[in-house]
Amino acid sequence: MSFVIRPSRPSDLDSLYDMAKLTGGGFTNLPADRPSLAAKLERSAAAFAKAEDVEGDDLYVLILEDTLTGKVAGTAQIFAKVGQHWPFYSYRLGTLTQTSQELNRTFRAEMLTLTTDYEGYSEVGGLFLHPRERAGGLGLLLARSRYLFIRQHRARFGKRVLAELRGVIDEAGGSPFWDGLAGKFFGMNFQEADAFNAVHGNQFIADLMPKHPIYTAMLPESARSVIGLPHPSGRAAMRMLENEGFRYEGYVDIFDGGPTMAASIDDIRSIRDAADANLRSIDAEEGINVLAATGHLADFRACYAQVDVEADGRATIDRRAADLLGVAAGDAIAFVAR
Structure with a gap:
């Protein structure tokens, strides 16, 4: 096998852009927008060049290269500390229990609460493997190389790490979760909101999203049924995360309702073992x-x-x-x- 993982370079822009156009939407960390990708590569170059081994608002972009052809076959990203430049929002899925003595009944209501509970975590994300290379364990190589990079540069990362999985996207590229909840407050469809977030960040969520809890019973069944579910193409990624020690803790993405997984960095199998x-x-x-x-x-x-x-x-x-x-x-x- 001739594939190697290496740090990104500014010259990878064209390859990343070509891959970004293959994601099918809902892939915030790899937008099909050349200026955004160029900014990511510049930020990554600065992180790899940083002399101080300390935590910071750094992004490391890794590249899977076929050394026989020189072609880029995939990419993955590591965010050293989220929530530093703008808030890192999630929905926390919880339950409110209320009892009526007069009716002699107890009611349990499931709720979504907007939080920034994951602020300060490290994040692994942005993993994409070119469709022509989805064999031979290359996806696992990409995913696990991030953990060895963290281990080799442990002082640059915190105590906990998260991974967001893309949620369910319909055949038209829309999100049932977005359409049933956030879309009602923003006046834009999922593709527009996702593209805006990828380029400009999610401060607009803080500006417009209601801060009070949302009762899931008030959402359409199409939205309720996908809360916490990964996109079908992300089920293998979810299993890989679970094998590494990540767990779903009831937090979901604010755009598509996909699950957020989390783990203690030093308990991740590829780091620990x-x-x-x-x-x-x-x-x-x-x-x-x-x-x-x-x-x-x-x-x-x-x-x-x-x-x-x-x-x-x-x-x-x-x-x-x-x-x-x-x-x-x-x-x-x-x-x-x-």
């Missing part, structure tokens, strides 16, 4: 199949590899992976079992 080793040689012919990473910031690389760990803790790695990572005997790698 990863190990470090110095390389003895570059000739492994047997061993365990792993996701391996090396390098700091702009030199970060990750790929699938075969690693044989010896009794003294040193390791050998297969030559193909060593070439992709740019490592030699004596270099250090981090790795986690596939």
Whole structure:
């Protein structure tokens, strides 16, 4: 396999734009808008160049590249700390219980409350794999490489991390959740609101969204039925998150009602179970199949590899992976079992 994960570059703009046009909407972190994508790449370059290992309002864009062709096959993003530039809004799904002594009945009402409870979390998102490459575990490589990057740069991230999954989108590109709730307050359809948010941020939500709780019983069934459900194409991503230790805690996206997953960073499986080793040689012919990473910031690389760990803790790695990572005997790698 010739695929490697690397930091983004400004020259990736055309490739990202081409992929953004394939998302089908509802993909806020990868808008089909060249100026917005260019701004993301500039922000990412600044984050990779930042000298201080401290938390901040940083964005790291990672790229999946086929080294044989030089083509970009996918991308993923890591936000070091959300809610710093503008509020990070979510709906919290809760229950209000009320009892009437006169009727001798108890009523339980499900409610959606606008919150900024996830402010200060790190976020993994923006994962998109080109349709032609959706095989061979490349989506898993993209997703898990983010966790090894966090592990290699732990001081730049907080204690908790979230992931928003795209909600249900209909065949026309609309959102039943948006149409049944927020759309009534904004005078714009889902595509318009999603595009505006991707380019300008969500301050308009704070300006126009009602602050009082919304009783779900007052929403149409089309909206109620999709609360907390991922888009069909996102079910595999949800399973990957659950396998890493993420859990749905009753928070949903304010635009499409998709689920928000969260975990303690140090409990994420790919971070918790990863190990470090110095390389003895570059000739492994047997061993365990792993996701391996090396390098700091702009030199970060990750790929699938075969690693044989010896009794003294040193390791050998297969030559193909060593070439992709740019490592030699004596270099250090981090790795986690596939």
